[in-house]
Amino acid sequence: MVRVGDRLEIPWYSGMTVGELLDRVPEGRECAAVRVNGRIVARPNFHHTPVPEGAQVHLVPMIAGG
Amino acid sequence: MTELHLKSTKVYPYRRPSIDKGYANQSLHIDVGSDDIETRPVDERMKAVFVGGKGFDLWLLWQAVSEKTRWDSPENAICISSGPMGGTPAYPGSGKSIVTTISPLTGIPIDSNVGGYFGPYLKFAGFDALCVTGQAQGEKVVFIDGVEEKIEIFEAGGLAEDAYALSAALTDHFGQGKPVDISVVSTGAGARHTRWGCLNFSWYDTKRRRVRYKQAGRGGIGTVFAQKGIKALVVRWNQVSLETNAPADKKALRAVAKLHSKEIVALDPKQNRMAKVGTTHIVPIMNAHDCLPVHNFRYGSHPGGNNLGEETYEHIFDPGFDGCWRGCTVACSHGVRDFVPMTGPYQGQRVFVDGPEYETIAGCGSNLGIFDPYTVLELNFYCDAYGLDTISVGTGIAFVMECYEAGIIDSGHTEGLELHFGNRLAALELLHQMARGEGFGRIVGQGIRRMKQIFAERFGADAAMMADIGMESKGLEFSEYMTKESLAQQGGYGLALKGPQHDEAWLIFLDMVHNFMPTFDQKAEALHWFPMFRTWFSLCGLCKLPWNDIVPEDNRENPEPAKVVKHVQWYAEYFSAVTGRRVGPDDLITMSEKVYNFQRIFNLRMGGGRRVDDAIPYRAMGPVTEDEYLSRQERYDKQLVEVWQEPIDGLSTAEKVALLRRHREAQYEKLKDAVYQRRGWTADGIPTLATVRRLGIDFPEVAAVLQQHGVTE
Numbered sequence: 001m002v003r004v005g006d007r008l009e010i011p012w013y014s015g016m017t018v019g020e021l022l023d024r025v026p027e028g029r030e031c032a033a034v035r036v037n038g039r040i041v042a043r044p045n046f047h048h049t050p051v052p053e054g055a056q057v058h059l060v061p062m063i064a065g066g
Numbered sequence: 067m068t069e070l071h072l073k074s075t076k077v078y079p080y081r082r083p084s085i086d087k088g089y090a091n092q093s094l095h096i097d098v099g100s101d102d103i104e105t106r107p108v109d110e111r112m113k114a115v116f117v118g119g120k121g122f123d124l125w126l127l128w129q130a131v132s133e134k135t136r137w138d139s140p141e142n143a144i145c146i147s148s149g150p151m152g153g154t155p156a157y158p159g160s161g162k163s164i165v166t167t168i169s170p171l172t173g174i175p176i177d178s179n180v181g182g183y184f185g186p187y188l189k190f191a192g193f194d195a196l197c198v199t200g201q202a203q204g205e206k207v208v209f210i211d212g213v214e215e216k217i218e219i220f221e222a223g224g225l226a227e228d229a230y231a232l233s234a235a236l237t238d239h240f241g242q243g244k245p246v247d248i249s250v251v252s253t254g255a256g257a258r259h260t261r262w263g264c265l266n267f268s269w270y271d272t273k274r275r276r277v278r279y280k281q282a283g284r285g286g287i288g289t290v291f292a293q294k295g296i297k298a299l300v301v302r303w304n305q306v307s308l309e310t311n312a313p314a315d316k317k318a319l320r321a322v323a324k325l326h327s328k329e330i331v332a333l334d335p336k337q338n339r340m341a342k343v344g345t346t347h348i349v350p351i352m353n354a355h356d357c358l359p360v361h362n363f364r365y366g367s368h369p370g371g372n373n374l375g376e377e378t379y380e381h382i383f384d385p386g387f388d389g390c391w392r393g394c395t396v397a398c399s400h401g402v403r404d405f406v407p408m409t410g411p412y413q414g415q416r417v418f419v420d421g422p423e424y425e426t427i428a429g430c431g432s433n434l435g436i437f438d439p440y441t442v443l444e445l446n447f448y449c450d451a452y453g454l455d456t457i458s459v460g461t462g463i464a465f466v467m468e469c470y471e472a473g474i475i476d477s478g479h480t481e482g483l484e485l486h487f488g489n490r491l492a493a494l495e496l497l498h499q500m501a502r503g504e505g506f507g508r509i510v511g512q513g514i515r516r517m518k519q520i521f522a523e524r525f526g527a528d529a530a531m532m533a534d535i536g537m538e539s540k541g542l543e544f545s546e547y548m549t550k551e552s553l554a555q556q557g558g559y560g561l562a563l564k565g566p567q568h569d570e571a572w573l574i575f576l577d578m579v580h581n582f583m584p585t586f587d588q589k590a591e592a593l594h595w596f597p598m599f600r601t602w603f604s605l606c607g608l609c610k611l612p613w614n615d616i617v618p619e620d621n622r623e624n625p626e627p628a629k630v631v632k633h634v635q636w637y638a639e640y641f642s643a644v645t646g647r648r649v650g651p652d653d654l655i656t657m658s659e660k661v662y663n664f665q666r667i668f669n670l671r672m673g674g675g676r677r678v679d680d681a682i683p684y685r686a687m688g689p690v691t692e693d694e695y696l697s698r699q700e701r702y703d704k705q706l707v708e709v710w711q712e713p714i715d716g717l718s719t720a721e722k723v724a725l726l727r728r729h730r731e732a733q734y735e736k737l738k739d740a741v742y743q744r745r746g747w748t749a750d751g752i753p754t755l756a757t758v759r760r761l762g763i764d765f766p767e768v769a770a771v772l773q774q775h776g777v778t779e
Contacts, residue, residue, distance in 0.1 A: 005336075005619065027622045032579050033351045035336070040347055040376065042354030043579060058336040060347075061617040 019046035088150030099200030119149035147195035148185030152607020159609030161391020176285025181390030182267030202295030253288035254453030259503030260511025263288025314646030370437030428546035429460020435487030
C-alpha cells in the first residue's frame with residue numbers, strides 16, 4: 001500500500017512511479033510537486049521516480065506561491 | 067548597557083493614545099534636517115480609503131513630495147506603517163511593516179513588506195505610520211519610546227558601520243535590560259555607495275539571545291535612508307497580547323485565528339515544511355520545472371541546482387523557532403549559527419546568518435553559476451551587513467557576468483576582476499567593493515539601468531544586446547523566477563507597479579504548469595484579482611504566506627481552488643473582527659483597488675505609469691541568443707510549428723530566434739491591452755476618470771494629475 005495524505009490508500013505494485021500513483025488520486029493532475037517520504041519530487045520527474053512500497057505521499061501546494 | 071556616543075538634540079514628549087480597533091489614529095512626522103516633530107490625526111476617511119500599511123504610506127508620501135521630487139531631495143519621505151491587523155500575536159503572519167519612498171532606482175514609489183517588530187511596536191507606541199523627511203547634517207538616531215511616551219533625536223558619532231553590530235549595540239543601549247522591547251531599523255555601508263541599499267528590521271530572538279533581522283530589500287530604500295543621514299530608527303514597546311491591538315470583537319478574532327493557526331500547525335509539516343526549511347523547498351521545484359534562473363536568466367535549470375535546496379539547508383539551519391513576529395506558526399525566518407566567512411571584514415570569525423531564503427539562493431547562487439551553499443550564505447551575510455538587497459545584487463552581478471563572458475566588457479573595465487559565471491571570489495570581492503565604494507563595484511551598484519548607459523557611453527558596449535539581457539524593468543532588477551514560458555508571469559513582472567517583484571503576482575504555475583488561464587481574458591482576470599488580493603496583505607500589516615503556501619486539505623473541493631477561498635473568507639472575518647467594519651471577500655479586493663490605482667497615478671505624477679514603462683527585456687520573454695534557443699530547441703521549434711503554424715524547414719537558428727521573438731513580443735503587447743481593459747485603464751495604461759470615480763479616489767489632486775496627462779473620461 002501507498003498512503004496519500006491522511007485518508008487515501010492506494011495499492012502498490014513493483015515499478016510504480018509517482019506519475020502512475022497520481023493518476024489514481026483525484027487531485028493528482030493539479031499537483032506540481034509531492035513529498036514522497038518527506039522528499040520533494042516535482043512534476044517533470046513524476047514519471048521516472050519510483051514509489052517505494054509503504055510510502056507516505058503528501059501533495060505540495062504550489063499554486064500561486066512565490 | 068552598551069555605552070554609546072549619542073548627543074540628544076531634541077526631546078518631544080507626547081501622550082500615547084489608546085489603540086482602538088487596530089488603529090492609533092495618528093501619524094508621526096519627523097524632519098531629521100530640522101529636528102521638527104509633529105503628530106497628525108488619522109481620520110475616518112483616510113482609514114476608509116487607504117486602510118493602513120502601504121495605503122497610509124503612499125498617502126503620506128504623496129503629500130510630502132511634488133512631481134519634481136527626486137530620491138535625494140530632502141522632501142522625499144521614508145514612510146513606515148504596519149496596518150490595522152499588524153501586531154496581532156494569535157493570527158499567523160501578522161507582524162509586518164510596509165515601507166515606501168521615492169526609489170533611487172526607479173524614480174517612482176517603491177514599497178517593501180518586511181517582518182521584524184518595528185511596525186507593530188510603532189503602532190502600539192501610538193503611531194499608525196511614521197513619515198521621515200529632511201536631510202541631517204551628520205548622522206542621527208531617532209528613538210521612539212512608547213513606554214516613556216517621548217521621542218528623542220540624537221546626533222550619533224562613532225557607531226558601528228555594519229547593520230549587525232549597530233543593531234545589537236542599539237538594542238542593548240535602549241533596551242534597559244529588556245532587549246525584546248526594542249526594534250531597530252538600520253542600513254549599512256553599501257547603502258551609502260550604491261542604489262541597492264536595503265533596510266534591516268530587527269526582532270529579538272529570546273531563545274538564542276540575539277538580535278535577528280528581516281530586510282525591506284527592494285528599490286534602494288536603504289540608499290535614501292543613508293542619504294538622509296539616518297543612522298537608525300529605534301522603537302521601544304513592552305507589552306503584546308491579543309488585547310493590545312484592541313480588536314472590535316475579541317471572541318471572533320480568537321476563533322478565526324485559532325482556525326488558521328491550527329491548520330498551519332497540522333498541514334505545514336506535510337506540505338511545504340516552512341517551519342523547518344523556510345522557502346528553500348522552492349529551489350528543487352523551480353529547478354525541475356526549468357524556472358530557476360541560471361546564468362542571468364539564460365537557462366531555467368542546472369544539475370547543481372538541487373545543492374542549493376531544502377535537503378542541504380535543512381541540515382545547515384540552526385533548529386528552533388524562527389517567527390519574525392510573535393505567535394506566527396509559519397515561522398520561516400531561519401538562520402545559520404557559527405558560519406565562518408572566508409573573505410571580508412568578518413573573515414575567520416563565527417557569525418550568525420539570517421537566511422537564506424529562496425530569492426537570495428537563486429539570485430546569489432544559481433543565477434551567478436554558484437552552486438556552493440556556503441558561498442550563498444556568505445553573500446547573504448555580507449549583503450545584510452552592508453545593507454544591500456540580495457535580489458538586486460544577484461540579478462545585477464549576473465548581468466555583469468554575462469556581459470563579461472560575452473565580451474561586452476573586459477577585465478580592463480572591471481579593474482582586473484574576472485567575472486565569469488561561477489567565480490565566487492570575484493562575486494564576493496565585487497560586494498566588498500560596493501560596501502567600500504571602490505573599484506568596479508561602485509559602477510555595478512548603480513543598478514542595471516545605469517550600468518547599461520555607462521557601459522555604452524564609456525566602454526562602447528552594444529546597447530541593443532544589453533537592452534535584451536539586462537533584467538530590469540522600470541529601473542528595478544527582476545526577482546528570481548524564469549518567465550520565458552509563462553506569458554501571465556511576464557505580465558506579473560512587467561505590469562507590477564513598482565517594477566518586477568513577484569509579490570504582486572506569481573502566476574507561473576497556474577499558467578505554465580496547470581494551464582488554468584489559456585485565454586488572454588483569463589490571464590487578464592488573474593492579473594487583476596491576484597495583484598489586488600496580494601496588495602491587501604500590505605494594507606493590513608500581514609504576510610501572504612499563510613494564505614496560499616499552506617492550503618486546506620479540502621481546497622480542491624472549493625470553488626476556484628487557486629484563490630484558496632476558504633482562507634480569503636477567514637481574512638475577511640479577521641479584518642471584521644479587528645476593525646469592526648463588516649466586510650466580505652469581494653470588499654477586500656475593492657479596498658486594494660483604491661490603493662492600487664492611486665499608486666499607478668502616483669507613478670504617473672512622478673514621470674512613469676504609462677504603457678511604455680511596462681516594457682520588459684526580451685530575455686524575460688524568450689531566447690535572446692542562438693545558444694539559448696538551441697538549449698531548448700525542441701520546445702521552441704514545436705511552438706513555432708504548432709502554435710503559430712510557421713514553416714521552419716530550412717530556417718537558420720538566427721531566423722528562428724527572430725521569428726519566435728516577433729510572436730512573443732506581440733503576445734506581450736496583446737496581454738497589456740487585455741489587462742489594462744480589465745483594470746479600467748486607458749490603452750496607455752492610465753486609470754480612467756470613471757475608474758477613479760468608481761473607487762472613490764477622485765480627489766482634486768488625483769483628477770488634476772489625470773487631466774495633465776490627457777485623461778478626461
